Protein backbone atom coordinates (compact mmCIF):
# COMPACT_ATOMS: atom_id res chain seq x y z
CA UNK A 1 0.00 0.00 0.00
CA UNK A 2 1.29 3.47 -0.91
CA UNK A 3 1.56 5.59 2.23
CA UNK A 4 1.02 9.26 1.57
CA UNK A 5 3.42 11.72 3.14
CA UNK A 6 1.51 13.80 5.73
CA UNK A 7 2.33 17.46 5.32
CA UNK A 8 1.29 20.42 7.45
CA UNK A 9 1.12 23.82 5.77
CA UNK A 10 0.69 26.70 8.20
CA UNK A 11 -0.73 29.76 6.46
CA UNK A 12 -2.15 27.37 3.85
CA UNK A 13 -5.12 29.62 3.00
CA UNK A 14 -2.83 32.49 2.02
CA UNK A 15 -1.44 33.44 -1.36
CA UNK A 16 1.64 31.18 -1.41
CA UNK A 17 0.19 28.59 0.99
CA UNK A 18 -2.80 27.83 -1.24
CA UNK A 19 -0.57 27.10 -4.25
CA UNK A 20 1.68 24.99 -2.06
CA UNK A 21 -1.29 22.90 -0.79
CA UNK A 22 -2.39 22.42 -4.41
CA UNK A 23 1.05 21.23 -5.53
CA UNK A 24 1.46 18.89 -2.55
CA UNK A 25 -1.92 17.27 -3.30
CA UNK A 26 -0.79 16.81 -6.92
CA UNK A 27 2.27 15.05 -5.54
CA UNK A 28 -0.03 12.67 -3.61
CA UNK A 29 0.60 14.07 -0.15
CA UNK A 30 -1.95 14.09 2.66
CA UNK A 31 -2.21 17.83 3.36
CA UNK A 32 -3.27 19.56 6.58
CA UNK A 33 -3.81 23.29 6.07
CA UNK A 34 -3.78 25.38 9.25
CA UNK A 35 -4.83 29.01 9.07
CA UNK A 36 -6.53 31.60 11.28
CA UNK A 37 -7.71 33.59 8.21
CA UNK A 38 -5.95 36.74 9.37
CA UNK A 39 -4.98 37.57 5.78
CA UNK A 40 -5.86 34.31 4.07
CA UNK A 41 -9.28 33.36 2.78
CA UNK A 42 -11.35 30.23 2.23
CA UNK A 43 -11.79 31.32 -1.38
CA UNK A 44 -8.10 30.49 -2.01
CA UNK A 45 -8.63 26.84 -1.09
CA UNK A 46 -12.33 26.30 -1.75
CA UNK A 47 -11.53 24.11 -4.75
CA UNK A 48 -9.53 21.78 -2.49
CA UNK A 49 -12.18 21.23 0.18
CA UNK A 50 -13.75 18.22 -1.57
CA UNK A 51 -10.45 16.38 -1.75
CA UNK A 52 -10.35 13.69 0.98
CA UNK A 53 -6.59 14.17 1.31
CA UNK A 54 -7.04 17.85 2.18
CA UNK A 55 -7.95 18.92 5.68
CA UNK A 56 -8.54 22.47 6.88
CA UNK A 57 -8.05 23.52 10.51
CA UNK A 58 -8.83 27.02 11.76
CA UNK A 59 -6.13 27.69 14.34
CA UNK A 60 -3.78 30.48 15.44
CA UNK A 61 -0.28 29.03 15.51
CA UNK A 62 0.82 31.34 18.33
CA UNK A 63 -0.98 28.67 20.40
CA UNK A 64 0.28 25.07 20.52
CA UNK A 65 -0.98 22.55 18.01
CA UNK A 66 -0.91 18.79 18.39
CA UNK A 67 -1.12 16.55 15.34
CA UNK A 68 0.91 13.93 13.52
CA UNK A 69 2.72 14.79 10.29
CA UNK A 70 6.01 14.04 8.50
CA UNK A 71 6.78 17.54 7.21
CA UNK A 72 5.89 21.11 8.16
CA UNK A 73 5.93 24.12 5.87
CA UNK A 74 5.76 27.19 8.09
CA UNK A 75 4.24 30.05 6.10
CA UNK A 76 1.85 31.57 8.64
CA UNK A 77 2.59 35.28 8.92
CA UNK A 78 1.04 38.36 7.34
CA UNK A 79 3.38 39.32 4.52
CA UNK A 80 2.54 42.86 3.46
CA UNK A 81 3.34 46.03 5.44
CA UNK A 82 -0.34 47.07 5.63
CA UNK A 83 -1.24 43.79 7.31
CA UNK A 84 1.81 43.18 9.45
CA UNK A 85 1.81 46.77 10.73
CA UNK A 86 -1.88 46.56 11.60
CA UNK A 87 -1.01 44.52 14.71
CA UNK A 88 2.78 44.63 15.06
CA UNK A 89 2.88 42.81 18.39
CA UNK A 90 0.93 39.91 16.88
CA UNK A 91 3.37 39.93 13.92
CA UNK A 92 6.32 39.39 16.25
CA UNK A 93 4.30 36.75 18.14
CA UNK A 94 3.51 34.80 14.95
CA UNK A 95 7.20 34.65 14.17
CA UNK A 96 8.52 33.97 17.66
CA UNK A 97 5.78 32.08 19.57
CA UNK A 98 4.63 30.49 16.31
CA UNK A 99 8.15 29.28 15.49
CA UNK A 100 8.63 27.88 18.98
CA UNK A 101 5.31 26.00 18.73
CA UNK A 102 6.05 24.59 15.28
CA UNK A 103 9.67 23.74 16.07
CA UNK A 104 8.48 21.98 19.25
CA UNK A 105 5.99 20.00 17.18
CA UNK A 106 8.69 19.10 14.63
CA UNK A 107 10.99 18.01 17.45
CA UNK A 108 8.40 15.66 18.96
CA UNK A 109 7.54 14.20 15.54
CA UNK A 110 11.12 14.19 14.18
CA UNK A 111 9.57 15.95 11.19
CA UNK A 112 11.31 18.14 8.64
CA UNK A 113 10.38 21.77 8.96
CA UNK A 114 10.80 24.55 6.43
CA UNK A 115 10.70 28.22 7.34
CA UNK A 116 9.37 30.73 4.81
CA UNK A 117 11.80 33.50 5.63
CA UNK A 118 12.20 36.66 3.64
CA UNK A 119 14.56 38.95 1.81
CA UNK A 120 13.54 41.51 4.46
CA UNK A 121 16.13 39.90 6.76
CA UNK A 122 18.66 41.83 4.64
CA UNK A 123 16.92 45.13 5.51
CA UNK A 124 18.12 48.04 3.40
CA UNK A 125 21.10 46.16 1.97
CA UNK A 126 24.49 47.69 1.36
CA UNK A 127 25.51 44.97 -1.11
CA UNK A 128 23.84 44.04 -4.41
CA UNK A 129 22.71 41.50 -5.27
CA UNK A 130 22.30 39.93 -1.80
CA UNK A 131 24.00 36.63 -1.06
CA UNK A 132 23.05 34.43 1.88
CA UNK A 133 26.30 35.27 3.68
CA UNK A 134 25.31 38.95 3.97
CA UNK A 135 24.11 39.69 7.53
CA UNK A 136 21.77 42.52 6.65
CA UNK A 137 21.15 46.12 7.59
CA UNK A 138 17.98 46.19 9.65
CA UNK A 139 16.51 48.89 11.89
CA UNK A 140 15.34 47.19 15.09
CA UNK A 141 12.97 49.96 16.22
CA UNK A 142 11.22 51.03 13.02
CA UNK A 143 7.71 50.31 11.82
CA UNK A 144 8.88 47.38 9.67
CA UNK A 145 10.89 45.83 12.51
CA UNK A 146 8.06 43.62 13.81
CA UNK A 147 8.28 41.73 10.51
CA UNK A 148 12.00 42.02 9.71
CA UNK A 149 13.25 41.30 13.22
CA UNK A 150 10.47 38.75 13.77
CA UNK A 151 11.68 36.80 10.74
CA UNK A 152 15.31 37.18 11.81
CA UNK A 153 14.47 35.81 15.25
CA UNK A 154 12.55 32.94 13.63
CA UNK A 155 15.71 32.05 11.65
CA UNK A 156 17.71 32.18 14.89
CA UNK A 157 15.25 29.78 16.53
CA UNK A 158 15.39 27.41 13.55
CA UNK A 159 19.18 27.29 13.70
CA UNK A 160 19.23 26.85 17.48
CA UNK A 161 16.81 23.91 17.24
CA UNK A 162 19.06 22.52 14.51
CA UNK A 163 22.22 22.85 16.63
CA UNK A 164 20.70 22.01 20.01
CA UNK A 165 18.12 19.36 19.06
CA UNK A 166 19.47 18.13 15.69
CA UNK A 167 16.22 19.12 14.05
CA UNK A 168 15.94 18.66 10.28
CA UNK A 169 15.41 22.29 9.27
CA UNK A 170 15.23 24.17 5.96
CA UNK A 171 15.22 27.95 5.61
CA UNK A 172 14.27 29.69 2.38
CA UNK A 173 14.55 33.46 2.01
CA UNK A 174 11.70 34.43 -0.25
CA UNK A 175 12.07 37.47 -2.48
CA UNK A 176 9.11 39.45 -3.83
CA UNK A 177 6.63 36.97 -5.28
CA UNK A 178 3.49 37.69 -7.27
CA UNK A 179 0.69 35.86 -9.02
CA UNK A 180 -3.01 35.03 -8.88
CA UNK A 181 -4.61 35.03 -5.38
CA UNK A 182 -2.50 37.88 -4.08
CA UNK A 183 -4.55 39.89 -1.62
CA UNK A 184 -6.29 42.56 -3.74
CA UNK A 185 -5.69 45.51 -1.42
CA UNK A 186 -2.70 44.87 0.74
CA UNK A 187 -0.55 47.52 -0.93
CA UNK A 188 1.84 45.07 -2.57
CA UNK A 189 3.10 46.68 -5.68
CA UNK A 190 2.09 44.19 -8.38
CA UNK A 191 -1.51 43.67 -7.20
CA UNK A 192 -1.84 47.37 -6.41
CA UNK A 193 -0.82 48.45 -9.89
CA UNK A 194 -3.02 45.83 -11.57
CA UNK A 195 -6.13 46.81 -9.59
CA UNK A 196 -5.48 50.51 -10.21
CA UNK A 197 -4.96 49.86 -13.92
CA UNK A 198 -8.05 47.66 -14.32
CA UNK A 199 -10.13 50.42 -12.73
CA UNK A 200 -8.43 53.14 -14.82
CA UNK A 201 -7.37 54.86 -11.59
CA UNK A 202 -4.06 56.69 -11.10
CA UNK A 203 -1.11 54.35 -10.58
CA UNK A 204 0.68 55.39 -7.40
CA UNK A 205 4.45 55.16 -7.58
CA UNK A 206 6.35 55.84 -4.36
CA UNK A 207 9.47 58.01 -4.73
CA UNK A 208 10.57 58.64 -8.31
CA UNK A 209 10.01 55.02 -9.32
CA UNK A 210 13.70 54.36 -9.93
CA UNK A 211 13.91 51.96 -6.95
CA UNK A 212 14.25 48.44 -8.30
CA UNK A 213 12.64 45.14 -7.42
CA UNK A 214 12.89 41.64 -8.79
CA UNK A 215 9.64 39.72 -9.08
CA UNK A 216 9.30 35.95 -8.89
CA UNK A 217 6.21 34.20 -10.25
CA UNK A 218 4.39 32.04 -7.72
CA UNK A 219 4.83 28.70 -9.59
CA UNK A 220 8.60 29.12 -9.57
CA UNK A 221 8.57 29.98 -5.86
CA UNK A 222 6.53 26.90 -4.93
CA UNK A 223 8.85 24.74 -7.02
CA UNK A 224 11.85 26.17 -5.14
CA UNK A 225 10.26 25.57 -1.74
CA UNK A 226 9.37 21.96 -2.53
CA UNK A 227 12.85 21.30 -3.91
CA UNK A 228 14.32 22.72 -0.72
CA UNK A 229 12.13 20.53 1.49
CA UNK A 230 13.09 17.45 -0.55
CA UNK A 231 16.74 18.49 -0.88
CA UNK A 232 19.78 16.93 0.78
CA UNK A 233 19.60 16.59 4.59
CA UNK A 234 22.85 18.46 5.09
CA UNK A 235 21.55 21.53 3.24
CA UNK A 236 19.68 23.64 5.78
CA UNK A 237 19.98 26.93 3.89
CA UNK A 238 19.32 29.75 4.32
CA UNK A 239 18.87 29.88 0.58
CA UNK A 240 17.59 32.77 -1.52
CA UNK A 241 14.64 31.94 -3.76
CA UNK A 242 13.61 34.68 -6.14
CA UNK A 243 13.95 35.97 -9.64
CA UNK A 244 17.11 38.05 -10.13
CA UNK A 245 15.80 39.97 -13.15
CA UNK A 246 15.50 43.55 -11.97
CA UNK A 247 12.90 46.09 -13.00
CA UNK A 248 12.36 49.60 -11.75
CA UNK A 249 8.98 50.28 -10.17
CA UNK A 250 8.32 52.72 -12.99
CA UNK A 251 8.98 50.00 -15.61
CA UNK A 252 6.57 47.73 -13.77
CA UNK A 253 3.88 50.43 -13.81
CA UNK A 254 4.37 50.88 -17.55
CA UNK A 255 4.20 47.12 -18.21
CA UNK A 256 0.98 46.81 -16.21
CA UNK A 257 -0.60 49.70 -18.11
CA UNK A 258 0.38 48.03 -21.40
CA UNK A 259 -0.92 44.56 -20.34
CA UNK A 260 -4.27 45.87 -19.15
CA UNK A 261 -4.76 48.41 -21.94
CA UNK A 262 -5.58 50.90 -19.20
CA UNK A 263 -5.95 54.67 -19.46
CA UNK A 264 -4.40 55.12 -15.96
CA UNK A 265 -1.82 57.84 -15.38
CA UNK A 266 1.23 57.46 -13.15
CA UNK A 267 1.34 59.71 -10.03
CA UNK A 268 4.20 60.04 -7.55
CA UNK A 269 3.96 59.81 -3.71
CA UNK A 270 6.70 60.13 -1.05
CA UNK A 271 8.71 57.00 -0.22
CA UNK A 272 7.56 55.25 2.99
CA UNK A 273 9.96 54.90 5.96
CA UNK A 274 12.71 52.24 5.67
CA UNK A 275 11.63 51.24 2.16
CA UNK A 276 14.67 49.55 0.58
CA UNK A 277 15.89 51.18 -2.63
CA UNK A 278 17.05 48.00 -4.28
CA UNK A 279 16.40 44.33 -3.73
CA UNK A 280 17.79 41.57 -5.90
CA UNK A 281 18.61 37.98 -5.01
CA UNK A 282 21.81 36.21 -5.83
CA UNK A 283 20.51 32.69 -6.54
CA UNK A 284 23.79 30.87 -7.20
CA UNK A 285 23.33 28.72 -4.09
CA UNK A 286 19.81 27.60 -5.09
CA UNK A 287 21.09 26.78 -8.59
CA UNK A 288 23.99 24.75 -7.24
CA UNK A 289 22.29 22.93 -4.36
CA UNK A 290 18.75 22.53 -5.68
CA UNK A 291 19.19 22.79 -9.45
CA UNK A 292 16.55 25.52 -9.22
CA UNK A 293 16.08 28.69 -11.18
CA UNK A 294 12.97 30.64 -12.13
CA UNK A 295 11.38 29.85 -15.49
CA UNK A 296 8.51 32.33 -15.76
CA UNK A 297 9.49 35.80 -16.84
CA UNK A 298 7.62 38.96 -15.91
CA UNK A 299 5.64 39.29 -19.15
CA UNK A 300 4.07 35.83 -18.83
CA UNK A 301 3.57 36.04 -15.07
CA UNK A 302 1.88 39.43 -15.39
CA UNK A 303 -0.41 38.08 -18.09
CA UNK A 304 -1.66 35.29 -15.80
CA UNK A 305 -1.99 37.62 -12.82
CA UNK A 306 -3.93 40.23 -14.80
CA UNK A 307 -6.28 37.44 -16.05
CA UNK A 308 -6.97 36.41 -12.45
CA UNK A 309 -7.72 39.95 -11.26
CA UNK A 310 -9.90 40.61 -14.32
CA UNK A 311 -12.04 37.55 -13.50
CA UNK A 312 -12.22 38.06 -9.77
CA UNK A 313 -12.33 41.79 -9.03
Ligand SMILES: NC(=O)c1ccc[n+]([C@@H]2O[C@H](COP(=O)([O-])OP(=O)(O)OC[C@H]3O[C@@H](n4cnc5c(N)ncnc54)[C@H](O)[C@@H]3O)[C@@H](O)[C@H]2O)c1
Pocket residue numbers: 010011012013014015016017034035036037038039040041059060061062074075076077078079080094098116117118119174175176177178183
Ligand atom coordinates in the same frame (compact mmCIF):
# COMPACT_ATOMS: atom_id res chain seq x y z
N1 LIG B 1 4.65 36.88 -1.06
C1 LIG B 1 5.87 37.31 -0.92
O1 LIG B 1 6.37 38.05 -1.78
C2 LIG B 1 6.72 36.92 0.27
C3 LIG B 1 8.01 37.43 0.36
C4 LIG B 1 8.80 37.06 1.44
C5 LIG B 1 8.31 36.19 2.40
N2 LIG B 1 7.04 35.71 2.29
C6 LIG B 1 6.57 34.82 3.37
O2 LIG B 1 5.82 33.75 2.85
C7 LIG B 1 4.76 33.43 3.73
C8 LIG B 1 3.44 33.46 2.97
O3 LIG B 1 3.24 34.76 2.42
P1 LIG B 1 1.98 35.13 1.52
O4 LIG B 1 2.44 36.13 0.53
O5 LIG B 1 1.32 33.90 1.07
O6 LIG B 1 1.09 35.92 2.59
P2 LIG B 1 -0.43 35.73 3.03
O7 LIG B 1 -0.75 36.82 3.98
O8 LIG B 1 -1.29 35.57 1.83
O9 LIG B 1 -0.40 34.34 3.79
C9 LIG B 1 -0.12 34.21 5.15
C10 LIG B 1 -1.14 33.24 5.73
O10 LIG B 1 -0.86 33.04 7.11
C11 LIG B 1 -2.07 33.10 7.83
N3 LIG B 1 -1.76 33.47 9.22
C12 LIG B 1 -1.29 34.67 9.67
N4 LIG B 1 -1.14 34.62 11.01
C13 LIG B 1 -1.49 33.37 11.40
C14 LIG B 1 -1.56 32.71 12.65
N5 LIG B 1 -1.21 33.34 13.79
N6 LIG B 1 -1.99 31.43 12.71
C15 LIG B 1 -2.36 30.78 11.56
N7 LIG B 1 -2.32 31.35 10.34
C16 LIG B 1 -1.89 32.63 10.26
C17 LIG B 1 -2.90 34.14 7.10
O11 LIG B 1 -4.27 34.09 7.40
C18 LIG B 1 -2.57 33.80 5.66
O12 LIG B 1 -3.44 32.82 5.15
C19 LIG B 1 4.81 34.44 4.87
O13 LIG B 1 5.47 33.84 5.97
C20 LIG B 1 5.63 35.57 4.30
O14 LIG B 1 6.34 36.25 5.30
C21 LIG B 1 6.24 36.07 1.25
